[in-house]
Amino acid sequence: MEMTFRWYGKDDPVTLEKIRQIPGVTGIVSAIYDIPVGEAWSREKIAELKKTVEDAGLRLSVIESVPVHEDIKLGKPSRDRLIENYCQTLRNLAAEDIRVVCYNFMPVFDWTRSELDHPLPDGSNALVYFAEQVDKMDPINGELSLPGWDASYTKESLKEVMDAYKEITEEDLWNNLKYFLERVIKVAEEVQVKMAIHPDDPPWPIFGLPRIITNMENLERFLKLVDSPYNGLTLCSGSLGASADNDIVEMVRRFGGMGRIHFAHCRNILLREGDSFEESAHLSEKGSLDMYEIMKAYHDVGFDGPCRPDHGRMIWGEQGRPGYGLYDRALGAVYLNGLWEAIEKNEAKG
Numbered sequence: 001m002e003m004t005f006r007w008y009g010k011d012d013p014v015t016l017e018k019i020r021q022i023p024g025v026t027g028i029v030s031a032i033y034d035i036p037v038g039e040a041w042s043r044e045k046i047a048e049l050k051k052t053v054e055d056a057g058l059r060l061s062v063i064e065s066v067p068v069h070e071d072i073k074l075g076k077p078s079r080d081r082l083i084e085n086y087c088q089t090l091r092n093l094a095a096e097d098i099r100v101v102c103y104n105f106m107p108v109f110d111w112t113r114s115e116l117d118h119p120l121p122d123g124s125n126a127l128v129y130f131a132e133q134v135d136k137m138d139p140i141n142g143e144l145s146l147p148g149w150d151a152s153y154t155k156e157s158l159k160e161v162m163d164a165y166k167e168i169t170e171e172d173l174w175n176n177l178k179y180f181l182e183r184v185i186k187v188a189e190e191v192q193v194k195m196a197i198h199p200d201d202p203p204w205p206i207f208g209l210p211r212i213i214t215n216m217e218n219l220e221r222f223l224k225l226v227d228s229p230y231n232g233l234t235l236c237s238g239s240l241g242a243s244a245d246n247d248i249v250e251m252v253r254r255f256g257g258m259g260r261i262h263f264a265h266c267r268n269i270l271l272r273e274g275d276s277f278e279e280s281a282h283l284s285e286k287g288s289l290d291m292y293e294i295m296k297a298y299h300d301v302g303f304d305g306p307c308r309p310d311h312g313r314m315i316w317g318e319q320g321r322p323g324y325g326l327y328d329r330a331l332g333a334v335y336l337n338g339l340w341e342a343i344e345k346n347e348a349k350g
């Protein structure tokens with residue numbers, strides 16, 4: 001297992017120099033943020049990102065994300081050209097020896113929360129999803145803009161794309177995903193880049209938009225759409241864990257055992273009544289997930305891919321990108337590495 005950390009590029013207040021000082025973190029998870037969604041990433045830009053990371057003494061381990069254009073998810077005629085661009089990006093990433101790509105297939109909105117700085121009793125702030133607040137949210141006219149959301153939409157273009165989804169059923173989305181995978185995975189195999197879909201967060205439909213990468217059964221279905229080792233998962237414990245019906249340990253054992261988890265997102269969440277949750281600290285006792293059992297499952301299946309902590313709280317007065325400050329994620333990385341060391345040493349003793 002390689003411990004990694006997400007870095008949002010040169011504008012990220014959490015610099016590579018700081019990340020390098022977190023004990024046990026060797027890999028960087030990043031992306032190119034100034035290329036419009038749908039265009040191919042040039043080899044030069046990829047090489048530049050890689051060099052920046054390597055000059056700081058770290059390794060560019062994963063691209064998160066190469067975003068999928070909405071026209072592909074909607075199955076529009078323009079998708080063929082956009083998929084070809086996507087494939088070209090994969091070829092260029094492979095040419096720079098980048099081997100894992102994370103992406104998602106959530107219509108319009110990436111991960112969604114109702115509040116970004118909800119105060120917790122210990123004085124820290126956390127991201128929360130309170131269903132009754134989300135139900136009242138108006139994504140088109142509302143004020144909330146989440147760090148994972150595409151900021152390039154105008155009100156009009158957002159309305160247009162949301163309207164386009166009114167015609168799209170879950171089955172249509174499955175078909176469009178299959179169409180995408182049938183083309184992209186062929187190239188991923190050729191150039192040996194592991195594709196790792198990120199589950200939907202939260203794992204249920206929001207704002208009337210369909211969501212399909214949500215549970216065990218659907219993950220099975222996803223992996224069968226194109227049954228290739230290059231068609232794999234980013235197993236995000238927090239995203240899937242937001243539904244109490246999802247057993248993360250079982251998922252890690254099942255899909256990790258098949259060699260289909262290419263990237264592990266390990267974070268804890270505290271479930272509340274009625275499809276609501278808080279993003280707690282990583283420590284098992286602070287949330288609803290047993291992080292020890294999750295790491296043990298990764299260890300048992302022989303997982304040797306990249307892993308990262310995720311969505312830290314804001315602690316010690318830190319200001320910054322919600323979920324992506326330095327301190328709490330660093331604590332998360334060190335904690336996960338601590339669990340891993342203990343598990344490894346225990347196993348070695350027999």
Ligand code: DNO
Binds near residue numbers: 103
């Ligand atoms: C949230 C992240 C997601 C993830 C994308 C992958 O913090 O896990 O934004 O990067 O869904 O495409």
